[in-house]
Amino acid sequence: MIVVDTNVLAYLYLPTEFTTHAEGLFERDSDWVAPLLWRSEFRNILTGYFRRGVLTFEQALAMQTEAEDLLRGNEREVDSPRVFELVRDSNCSAYDCEFAALAMSLGVKLVTMDRKLLNAFPAQAIALDRIGTRD
Numbered sequence: 001m002i003v004v005d006t007n008v009l010a011y012l013y014l015p016t017e018f019t020t021h022a023e024g025l026f027e028r029d030s031d032w033v034a035p036l037l038w039r040s041e042f043r044n045i046l047t048g049y050f051r052r053g054v055l056t057f058e059q060a061l062a063m064q065t066e067a068e069d070l071l072r073g074n075e076r077e078v079d080s081p082r083v084f085e086l087v088r089d090s091n092c093s094a095y096d097c098e099f100a101a102l103a104m105s106l107g108v109k110l111v112t113m114d115r116k117l118l119n120a121f122p123a124q125a126i127a128l129d130r131i132g133t134r135d
Contacts, residue, residue, distance in 0.1 A: 001031040003103040005096070005112040006041035008128055009034070009071075013063045014049065018113060021128045025111060028131075033074040033106065035098040042067055078102050090120035100124055 002025075009032070011022035026032070046060040055063070078101045086097035096114060100121045103110035110125045112118060117125045 001033055001106065001108050002029055003099055003106065003108055003110045004032045004034055005099045005110065005114060005117070006034070006038045006045065007113060008111050009038065009042060009067055010045045011113075011128070013067060014045075018128055021131075025128060025131060031074070032071060033076060033102065033108070034071055035078045035102050036075050037095060037098050038071065038075070039064075039068065041095070076102055076106075079105065086121075090116070092116050092120050 008022055011018040049055040050060045078098045082101040083097045086100055087094050096117050099110050103124045111128050112125055113128050
């Protein structure tokens with residue numbers, strides 16, 4: 001089990017420089033967990049692709065549905081006091097701290113490419129491009 005931030009999930013579905021890394025990570029460990037917040041963040045990412053004409057409405061909707069199916073049963077609420085503690089002790093947003101707080105509460109790694117998260121929580125966060133490559 002690993003916590004993935006929303007961008008890692010997006011890399012799995014959208015063609016990016018990190019797609020191969022996300023696919024490799026998923027092949028090694030498909031037990032991905034995220035805070036409920038991921039849904040709104042992913043919708044926002046897909047909205048950007050839709051508005052730029054990269055995705056059709058139907059494609060964006062299908063990707064959201066597929067991602068929701070992927071994480072079904074692995075979405076978690078996070079402890080607000082813990083999130084605020086992490087906000088207090090870092091320069092990360094409350095959104096980002098939700099992912100770190102979840103990883104900490106589960107005792108697992110947070111996979112991300114977010115430099116602020118990687119720098120603020122080096123014991124918990126690991127860069128996707130350091131672990132998620134295909135063999």
